[in-house]
Amino acid sequence: MSDFDVGARLKAIREDSGLSQRELAQRAGVTNGLVSLVERNKTSPSITSLRKILEILGMTLAEFFDSGAPADPGRFVFRHDELTEINPGRIYLSAGADALKALSLRRAGKQGQTNLLLLYETYDPGADTGEEAYSHEGEEGGFVIEGELLLSVGDTTEILRAGDAYLFDSRLPHRFRNVTQKRCVVVSAATPPTF
Missing domain, CATH: 2.60.120.10 (Jelly Rolls)
Structure with missing residues:
Protein backbone atom coordinates (compact mmCIF):
# COMPACT_ATOMS: atom_id res chain seq x y z
CA MET A 1 0.00 0.00 0.00
CA SER A 2 3.04 2.29 0.22
CA ASP A 3 2.65 2.82 -3.58
CA PHE A 4 -0.99 3.83 -3.20
CA ASP A 5 -1.66 6.80 -5.50
CA VAL A 6 -3.95 9.05 -3.47
CA GLY A 7 -4.16 11.71 -6.18
CA ALA A 8 -5.13 9.36 -9.00
CA ARG A 9 -7.65 7.57 -6.78
CA LEU A 10 -9.32 10.83 -5.72
CA LYS A 11 -9.41 12.17 -9.28
CA ALA A 12 -10.97 8.95 -10.63
CA ILE A 13 -13.66 8.90 -7.94
CA ARG A 14 -14.41 12.61 -8.40
CA GLU A 15 -14.73 12.24 -12.16
CA ASP A 16 -16.92 9.13 -11.79
CA SER A 17 -19.17 11.25 -9.57
CA GLY A 18 -19.43 13.90 -12.28
CA LEU A 19 -18.02 16.66 -10.07
CA SER A 20 -15.49 19.34 -10.97
CA GLN A 21 -12.67 20.07 -8.53
CA ARG A 22 -14.33 23.38 -7.71
CA GLU A 23 -17.74 21.80 -7.05
CA LEU A 24 -16.26 19.07 -4.85
CA ALA A 25 -14.22 21.61 -2.88
CA GLN A 26 -17.22 23.88 -2.37
CA ARG A 27 -19.47 21.06 -1.16
CA ALA A 28 -16.76 19.67 1.15
CA GLY A 29 -15.87 23.06 2.62
CA VAL A 30 -12.23 22.93 1.49
CA THR A 31 -10.36 25.05 -1.01
CA ASN A 32 -10.29 24.27 -4.71
CA GLY A 33 -6.51 24.52 -4.48
CA LEU A 34 -6.39 21.70 -1.91
CA VAL A 35 -8.34 19.32 -4.15
CA SER A 36 -6.11 20.22 -7.10
CA LEU A 37 -2.89 19.76 -5.11
CA VAL A 38 -4.04 16.41 -3.66
CA GLU A 39 -5.03 15.09 -7.10
CA ARG A 40 -1.59 16.04 -8.46
CA ASN A 41 0.11 14.48 -5.39
CA LYS A 42 1.62 17.86 -4.54
CA THR A 43 0.26 17.79 -0.98
CA SER A 44 -1.18 15.28 1.45
CA PRO A 45 -4.59 15.96 3.00
CA SER A 46 -5.23 15.94 6.74
CA ILE A 47 -7.54 13.22 8.01
CA THR A 48 -10.22 15.84 8.58
CA SER A 49 -9.94 17.28 5.05
CA LEU A 50 -9.94 13.86 3.40
CA ARG A 51 -12.97 12.78 5.42
CA LYS A 52 -14.87 15.93 4.35
CA ILE A 53 -14.05 15.27 0.70
CA LEU A 54 -14.93 11.59 0.87
CA GLU A 55 -18.20 12.31 2.67
CA ILE A 56 -19.34 14.32 -0.36
CA LEU A 57 -18.31 11.40 -2.59
CA GLY A 58 -20.30 8.98 -0.39
CA MET A 59 -17.20 7.03 0.58
CA THR A 60 -15.42 6.04 3.79
CA LEU A 61 -11.67 6.07 4.34
CA ALA A 62 -11.81 2.27 4.24
CA GLU A 63 -13.43 2.27 0.82
CA PHE A 64 -11.01 4.91 -0.46
CA PHE A 65 -7.94 2.89 0.51
CA ASP A 66 -9.42 -0.47 -0.49
CA SER A 67 -7.34 -2.13 -3.20
CA GLY A 68 -10.46 -3.68 -4.72
CA ALA A 69 -9.09 -7.24 -4.70
CA PRO A 70 -11.81 -9.81 -3.98
CA ALA A 71 -11.75 -11.61 -0.65
CA ASP A 72 -12.36 -15.27 0.11
CA PRO A 73 -15.53 -15.14 2.27
CA GLY A 74 -14.66 -18.44 4.00
CA ARG A 75 -11.21 -17.30 5.05
CA PHE A 76 -10.69 -16.64 8.75
CA VAL A 77 -6.91 -16.86 9.27
CA PHE A 78 -4.53 -14.13 8.10
CA ARG A 79 -0.77 -14.58 8.45
Missing part, protein backbone atom coordinates in the same frame (compact mmCIF):
# COMPACT_ATOMS: atom_id res chain seq x y z
CA HIS A 80 1.27 -11.56 9.50
CA ASP A 81 2.84 -11.12 6.06
CA GLU A 82 -0.65 -11.22 4.47
CA LEU A 83 -2.08 -8.35 6.51
CA THR A 84 -3.00 -5.35 4.38
CA GLU A 85 -0.87 -2.26 5.01
CA ILE A 86 -3.35 0.59 5.26
CA ASN A 87 -1.11 3.10 7.03
CA PRO A 88 -3.01 6.33 6.41
CA GLY A 89 -0.40 8.06 8.53
CA ARG A 90 1.98 8.02 5.60
CA ILE A 91 -0.17 10.50 3.71
CA TYR A 92 -1.25 12.79 6.57
CA LEU A 93 1.38 15.38 7.34
CA SER A 94 -0.17 17.06 10.38
CA ALA A 95 2.47 15.46 12.62
CA GLY A 96 5.36 15.82 10.22
CA ALA A 97 6.73 13.30 7.78
CA ASP A 98 9.18 11.59 10.16
CA ALA A 99 6.58 10.93 12.86
CA LEU A 100 4.11 9.54 10.36
CA LYS A 101 6.59 7.30 8.55
CA ALA A 102 7.18 5.60 11.90
CA LEU A 103 3.57 4.41 12.04
CA SER A 104 2.31 1.17 10.49
CA LEU A 105 -1.27 -0.11 10.53
CA ARG A 106 -1.96 -3.59 9.16
CA ARG A 107 -5.54 -4.79 8.73
CA ALA A 108 -6.75 -8.37 9.08
CA GLY A 109 -9.35 -9.26 6.49
CA LYS A 110 -10.82 -7.19 3.73
CA GLN A 111 -12.66 -3.92 4.06
CA GLY A 112 -16.33 -4.31 3.36
CA GLN A 113 -16.41 -7.95 4.45
CA THR A 114 -16.89 -7.32 8.16
CA ASN A 115 -18.28 -4.78 10.63
CA LEU A 116 -15.05 -4.87 12.64
CA LEU A 117 -11.71 -3.30 11.80
CA LEU A 118 -8.92 -5.37 13.38
CA LEU A 119 -5.43 -3.84 13.30
CA TYR A 120 -1.87 -4.79 14.18
CA GLU A 121 -0.25 -1.41 14.86
CA THR A 122 3.44 -0.62 15.14
CA TYR A 123 4.58 2.74 16.50
CA ASP A 124 8.29 3.28 16.10
CA PRO A 125 9.89 5.96 18.31
CA GLY A 126 8.37 9.32 17.41
CA ALA A 127 5.32 7.87 15.63
CA ASP A 128 2.25 10.07 15.92
CA THR A 129 -1.20 9.97 14.35
CA GLY A 130 -1.01 13.75 13.96
CA GLU A 131 -1.06 16.97 15.94
CA GLU A 132 -4.74 17.22 15.06
CA ALA A 133 -6.89 14.80 17.07
CA TYR A 134 -9.49 13.02 14.97
CA SER A 135 -12.88 11.47 15.61
CA HIS A 136 -15.35 9.21 13.82
CA GLU A 137 -18.49 7.22 14.48
CA GLY A 138 -18.21 4.07 16.57
CA GLU A 139 -16.03 2.61 19.27
CA GLU A 140 -12.46 1.44 19.40
CA GLY A 141 -10.30 -0.43 21.81
CA GLY A 142 -7.02 -2.23 21.99
CA PHE A 143 -4.23 -3.80 24.00
CA VAL A 144 -0.65 -2.59 24.22
CA ILE A 145 1.44 -5.68 23.53
CA GLU A 146 4.89 -4.11 23.70
CA GLY A 147 6.30 -0.71 24.72
CA GLU A 148 4.36 2.39 25.76
CA LEU A 149 1.75 4.55 24.06
CA LEU A 150 0.53 8.03 24.90
CA LEU A 151 -3.22 8.16 24.24
CA SER A 152 -5.30 11.34 24.31
CA VAL A 153 -9.09 11.05 24.29
CA GLY A 154 -11.03 14.27 24.69
CA ASP A 155 -9.26 16.34 27.36
CA THR A 156 -7.58 13.33 29.02
CA THR A 157 -4.14 11.93 28.24
CA GLU A 158 -2.83 8.62 29.61
CA ILE A 159 0.30 6.51 29.18
CA LEU A 160 -0.46 2.86 28.41
CA ARG A 161 2.16 0.15 28.94
CA ALA A 162 2.39 -3.48 27.84
CA GLY A 163 -0.67 -5.31 29.16
CA ASP A 164 -2.82 -2.15 29.42
CA ALA A 165 -5.94 -1.73 27.33
CA TYR A 166 -8.17 1.10 26.15
CA LEU A 167 -11.79 1.31 25.04
CA PHE A 168 -13.59 4.54 24.13
CA ASP A 169 -16.32 6.19 22.10
CA SER A 170 -14.43 7.19 18.97
CA ARG A 171 -16.66 10.21 18.41
CA LEU A 172 -14.39 11.83 21.02
CA PRO A 173 -11.30 13.47 19.46
CA HIS A 174 -8.33 11.14 19.94
CA ARG A 175 -4.64 10.86 19.14
CA PHE A 176 -1.99 8.14 19.54
CA ARG A 177 1.74 8.84 20.07
CA ASN A 178 4.91 6.95 20.91
CA VAL A 179 7.01 9.40 22.91
CA THR A 180 9.56 6.79 24.02
CA GLN A 181 12.73 5.51 22.35
CA LYS A 182 11.34 1.96 22.01
CA ARG A 183 8.87 0.44 19.56
CA CYS A 184 5.25 0.08 20.67
CA VAL A 185 2.96 -2.66 19.36
CA VAL A 186 -0.82 -2.49 19.74
CA VAL A 187 -3.59 -4.84 18.65
CA SER A 188 -6.78 -2.84 18.22
CA ALA A 189 -10.31 -3.09 16.95
CA ALA A 190 -12.86 -0.51 15.82
CA THR A 191 -16.45 -0.72 14.78
CA PRO A 192 -17.59 0.29 12.30
CA PRO A 193 -14.44 0.09 10.15
CA THR A 194 -13.05 3.55 9.39
CA PHE A 195 -10.27 2.62 6.93
Whole structure:
Protein backbone atom coordinates (compact mmCIF):
# COMPACT_ATOMS: atom_id res chain seq x y z
CA MET A 1 0.00 0.00 0.00
CA SER A 2 3.04 2.29 0.22
CA ASP A 3 2.65 2.82 -3.58
CA PHE A 4 -0.99 3.83 -3.20
CA ASP A 5 -1.66 6.80 -5.50
CA VAL A 6 -3.95 9.05 -3.47
CA GLY A 7 -4.16 11.71 -6.18
CA ALA A 8 -5.13 9.36 -9.00
CA ARG A 9 -7.65 7.57 -6.78
CA LEU A 10 -9.32 10.83 -5.72
CA LYS A 11 -9.41 12.17 -9.28
CA ALA A 12 -10.97 8.95 -10.63
CA ILE A 13 -13.66 8.90 -7.94
CA ARG A 14 -14.41 12.61 -8.40
CA GLU A 15 -14.73 12.24 -12.16
CA ASP A 16 -16.92 9.13 -11.79
CA SER A 17 -19.17 11.25 -9.57
CA GLY A 18 -19.43 13.90 -12.28
CA LEU A 19 -18.02 16.66 -10.07
CA SER A 20 -15.49 19.34 -10.97
CA GLN A 21 -12.67 20.07 -8.53
CA ARG A 22 -14.33 23.38 -7.71
CA GLU A 23 -17.74 21.80 -7.05
CA LEU A 24 -16.26 19.07 -4.85
CA ALA A 25 -14.22 21.61 -2.88
CA GLN A 26 -17.22 23.88 -2.37
CA ARG A 27 -19.47 21.06 -1.16
CA ALA A 28 -16.76 19.67 1.15
CA GLY A 29 -15.87 23.06 2.62
CA VAL A 30 -12.23 22.93 1.49
CA THR A 31 -10.36 25.05 -1.01
CA ASN A 32 -10.29 24.27 -4.71
CA GLY A 33 -6.51 24.52 -4.48
CA LEU A 34 -6.39 21.70 -1.91
CA VAL A 35 -8.34 19.32 -4.15
CA SER A 36 -6.11 20.22 -7.10
CA LEU A 37 -2.89 19.76 -5.11
CA VAL A 38 -4.04 16.41 -3.66
CA GLU A 39 -5.03 15.09 -7.10
CA ARG A 40 -1.59 16.04 -8.46
CA ASN A 41 0.11 14.48 -5.39
CA LYS A 42 1.62 17.86 -4.54
CA THR A 43 0.26 17.79 -0.98
CA SER A 44 -1.18 15.28 1.45
CA PRO A 45 -4.59 15.96 3.00
CA SER A 46 -5.23 15.94 6.74
CA ILE A 47 -7.54 13.22 8.01
CA THR A 48 -10.22 15.84 8.58
CA SER A 49 -9.94 17.28 5.05
CA LEU A 50 -9.94 13.86 3.40
CA ARG A 51 -12.97 12.78 5.42
CA LYS A 52 -14.87 15.93 4.35
CA ILE A 53 -14.05 15.27 0.70
CA LEU A 54 -14.93 11.59 0.87
CA GLU A 55 -18.20 12.31 2.67
CA ILE A 56 -19.34 14.32 -0.36
CA LEU A 57 -18.31 11.40 -2.59
CA GLY A 58 -20.30 8.98 -0.39
CA MET A 59 -17.20 7.03 0.58
CA THR A 60 -15.42 6.04 3.79
CA LEU A 61 -11.67 6.07 4.34
CA ALA A 62 -11.81 2.27 4.24
CA GLU A 63 -13.43 2.27 0.82
CA PHE A 64 -11.01 4.91 -0.46
CA PHE A 65 -7.94 2.89 0.51
CA ASP A 66 -9.42 -0.47 -0.49
CA SER A 67 -7.34 -2.13 -3.20
CA GLY A 68 -10.46 -3.68 -4.72
CA ALA A 69 -9.09 -7.24 -4.70
CA PRO A 70 -11.81 -9.81 -3.98
CA ALA A 71 -11.75 -11.61 -0.65
CA ASP A 72 -12.36 -15.27 0.11
CA PRO A 73 -15.53 -15.14 2.27
CA GLY A 74 -14.66 -18.44 4.00
CA ARG A 75 -11.21 -17.30 5.05
CA PHE A 76 -10.69 -16.64 8.75
CA VAL A 77 -6.91 -16.86 9.27
CA PHE A 78 -4.53 -14.13 8.10
CA ARG A 79 -0.77 -14.58 8.45
CA HIS A 80 1.27 -11.56 9.50
CA ASP A 81 2.84 -11.12 6.06
CA GLU A 82 -0.65 -11.22 4.47
CA LEU A 83 -2.08 -8.35 6.51
CA THR A 84 -3.00 -5.35 4.38
CA GLU A 85 -0.87 -2.26 5.01
CA ILE A 86 -3.35 0.59 5.26
CA ASN A 87 -1.11 3.10 7.03
CA PRO A 88 -3.01 6.33 6.41
CA GLY A 89 -0.40 8.06 8.53
CA ARG A 90 1.98 8.02 5.60
CA ILE A 91 -0.17 10.50 3.71
CA TYR A 92 -1.25 12.79 6.57
CA LEU A 93 1.38 15.38 7.34
CA SER A 94 -0.17 17.06 10.38
CA ALA A 95 2.47 15.46 12.62
CA GLY A 96 5.36 15.82 10.22
CA ALA A 97 6.73 13.30 7.78
CA ASP A 98 9.18 11.59 10.16
CA ALA A 99 6.58 10.93 12.86
CA LEU A 100 4.11 9.54 10.36
CA LYS A 101 6.59 7.30 8.55
CA ALA A 102 7.18 5.60 11.90
CA LEU A 103 3.57 4.41 12.04
CA SER A 104 2.31 1.17 10.49
CA LEU A 105 -1.27 -0.11 10.53
CA ARG A 106 -1.96 -3.59 9.16
CA ARG A 107 -5.54 -4.79 8.73
CA ALA A 108 -6.75 -8.37 9.08
CA GLY A 109 -9.35 -9.26 6.49
CA LYS A 110 -10.82 -7.19 3.73
CA GLN A 111 -12.66 -3.92 4.06
CA GLY A 112 -16.33 -4.31 3.36
CA GLN A 113 -16.41 -7.95 4.45
CA THR A 114 -16.89 -7.32 8.16
CA ASN A 115 -18.28 -4.78 10.63
CA LEU A 116 -15.05 -4.87 12.64
CA LEU A 117 -11.71 -3.30 11.80
CA LEU A 118 -8.92 -5.37 13.38
CA LEU A 119 -5.43 -3.84 13.30
CA TYR A 120 -1.87 -4.79 14.18
CA GLU A 121 -0.25 -1.41 14.86
CA THR A 122 3.44 -0.62 15.14
CA TYR A 123 4.58 2.74 16.50
CA ASP A 124 8.29 3.28 16.10
CA PRO A 125 9.89 5.96 18.31
CA GLY A 126 8.37 9.32 17.41
CA ALA A 127 5.32 7.87 15.63
CA ASP A 128 2.25 10.07 15.92
CA THR A 129 -1.20 9.97 14.35
CA GLY A 130 -1.01 13.75 13.96
CA GLU A 131 -1.06 16.97 15.94
CA GLU A 132 -4.74 17.22 15.06
CA ALA A 133 -6.89 14.80 17.07
CA TYR A 134 -9.49 13.02 14.97
CA SER A 135 -12.88 11.47 15.61
CA HIS A 136 -15.35 9.21 13.82
CA GLU A 137 -18.49 7.22 14.48
CA GLY A 138 -18.21 4.07 16.57
CA GLU A 139 -16.03 2.61 19.27
CA GLU A 140 -12.46 1.44 19.40
CA GLY A 141 -10.30 -0.43 21.81
CA GLY A 142 -7.02 -2.23 21.99
CA PHE A 143 -4.23 -3.80 24.00
CA VAL A 144 -0.65 -2.59 24.22
CA ILE A 145 1.44 -5.68 23.53
CA GLU A 146 4.89 -4.11 23.70
CA GLY A 147 6.30 -0.71 24.72
CA GLU A 148 4.36 2.39 25.76
CA LEU A 149 1.75 4.55 24.06
CA LEU A 150 0.53 8.03 24.90
CA LEU A 151 -3.22 8.16 24.24
CA SER A 152 -5.30 11.34 24.31
CA VAL A 153 -9.09 11.05 24.29
CA GLY A 154 -11.03 14.27 24.69
CA ASP A 155 -9.26 16.34 27.36
CA THR A 156 -7.58 13.33 29.02
CA THR A 157 -4.14 11.93 28.24
CA GLU A 158 -2.83 8.62 29.61
CA ILE A 159 0.30 6.51 29.18
CA LEU A 160 -0.46 2.86 28.41
CA ARG A 161 2.16 0.15 28.94
CA ALA A 162 2.39 -3.48 27.84
CA GLY A 163 -0.67 -5.31 29.16
CA ASP A 164 -2.82 -2.15 29.42
CA ALA A 165 -5.94 -1.73 27.33
CA TYR A 166 -8.17 1.10 26.15
CA LEU A 167 -11.79 1.31 25.04
CA PHE A 168 -13.59 4.54 24.13
CA ASP A 169 -16.32 6.19 22.10
CA SER A 170 -14.43 7.19 18.97
CA ARG A 171 -16.66 10.21 18.41
CA LEU A 172 -14.39 11.83 21.02
CA PRO A 173 -11.30 13.47 19.46
CA HIS A 174 -8.33 11.14 19.94
CA ARG A 175 -4.64 10.86 19.14
CA PHE A 176 -1.99 8.14 19.54
CA ARG A 177 1.74 8.84 20.07
CA ASN A 178 4.91 6.95 20.91
CA VAL A 179 7.01 9.40 22.91
CA THR A 180 9.56 6.79 24.02
CA GLN A 181 12.73 5.51 22.35
CA LYS A 182 11.34 1.96 22.01
CA ARG A 183 8.87 0.44 19.56
CA CYS A 184 5.25 0.08 20.67
CA VAL A 185 2.96 -2.66 19.36
CA VAL A 186 -0.82 -2.49 19.74
CA VAL A 187 -3.59 -4.84 18.65
CA SER A 188 -6.78 -2.84 18.22
CA ALA A 189 -10.31 -3.09 16.95
CA ALA A 190 -12.86 -0.51 15.82
CA THR A 191 -16.45 -0.72 14.78
CA PRO A 192 -17.59 0.29 12.30
CA PRO A 193 -14.44 0.09 10.15
CA THR A 194 -13.05 3.55 9.39
CA PHE A 195 -10.27 2.62 6.93
